[in-house]
Amino acid sequence: NVKALNNLGGLMYFLERRAEAREAFESSLAAYPNADAYSQLGVMAFDEADYARAADMFERAVELAPDDCQLAGNLATAYHWGGDRTRAAPAIRRAIEVCEASLAAAPDDPLLMAALAGYHGMLGENRRRGLELLEGATATEIVDAQLMSVIGESYEDLGDRDRALLWLGRALDNGVTVAQLERMPSLDRLRKDPRFAELANRGRPSN
Numbered sequence: 001n002v003k004a005l006n007n008l009g010g011l012m013y014f015l016e017r018r019a020e021a022r023e024a025f026e027s028s029l030a031a032y033p034n035a036d037a038y039s040q041l042g043v044m045a046f047d048e049a050d051y052a053r054a055a056d057m058f059e060r061a062v063e064l065a066p067d068d069c070q071l072a073g074n075l076a077t078a079y080h081w082g083g084d085r086t087r088a089a090p091a092i093r094r095a096i097e098v099c100e101a102s103l104a105a106a107p108d109d110p111l112l113m114a115a116l117a118g119y120h121g122m123l124g125e126n127r128r129r130g131l132e133l134l135e136g137a138t139a140t141e142i143v144d145a146q147l148m149s150v151i152g153e154s155y156e157d158l159g160d161r162d163r164a165l166l167w168l169g170r171a172l173d174n175g176v177t178v179a180q181l182e183r184m185p186s187l188d189r190l191r192k193d194p195r196f197a198e199l200a201n202r203g204r205p206s207n
Contacts, residue, residue, distance in 0.1 A: 002028045006036045016179075018044060035064040039071055042078065047183045051082030069099040073115055080122055081185045092123045113137035114150045118186075121157025130158045145174035149181065156190050164190060169199045 009024030022044060028037040042057030058075035065071055076091035099116040106112060113133040120130035134154060142148055152167030168181060168190075178200045181187055190196055 002031050002034055002037070005031070006034070006040065009037070009040055013040065013044065033060070033064065035061040035068065035071060038064070039074065042074060046074070046078060046081075049081075049185070051078050054078040055082055055084070067098055067101070069095070069102040069112060069115065072098040073119055076119065077122070089123065092119055095119050096123070108140070110137035110140050110142065111147055111150065114147065114154050118150070118154035118157045121154060121159070122186075127158055130154065131160070134158070134163075142170075143174075145171050145176045148174060149176045153184060153186050157186055161190065161193065165193070165195050165199065168196075169202070172199055172202060 005024050005028035009021045009028065012018070012021035012024060022041065025037040025040050025044075028034060029041075038057045038061035042054045042061060045051075045054035045057060055075060055078040058071060058078050061071045062068070062075050072091070072095040076088060076095040079085075079088035079091050096116065096119050099112060099119065103109065103112045103116060114137045117130040117133035117137070120126050120133070134151060137151060142151070148167050148171035152164045152171060155161075155164035155167060168176075168187075172178065172181070181200075182191065187196075
């Protein structure tokens, strides 16, 4: 049952039981190749800063689901942070194209808007569009902590540090862990800001 294995892997990943998560996703792929398992293994490799392996997993996922916004974006991000600039820029443009098509079909989806804004920030060619997208995303009531972290990350990608910190603080207050934020390469510069240390201390459990 591939779906059950992927769900199990997702739960183990959420619980930081990474070896068990990897085993579940690999068992899923042993049954038959599927984009979800490749994507999740790519995410785990990305967390470990193994960008070459992450890109390989995301490439396989994109082959199976070429019009999936998240997969296209993950592949572009792996190229970008892995230093593969030759493939990164066209992959980011492809992610923008795919996500714009998805947004046309679901114009009120705040996660799509936030993710797409981040890709514009990474590419560095249309900051205005990125900020417009984040204005649209945050015009709705945001209650999902992971979405809050995506919004914060995208604001950082677009060079708006103040609002990045605001949304990352909200993400921490609502359940995102400091460890999750510390794994994001896009926040490397932000983590050197003294204000992030204040947020991190607030987000760490007290003894």
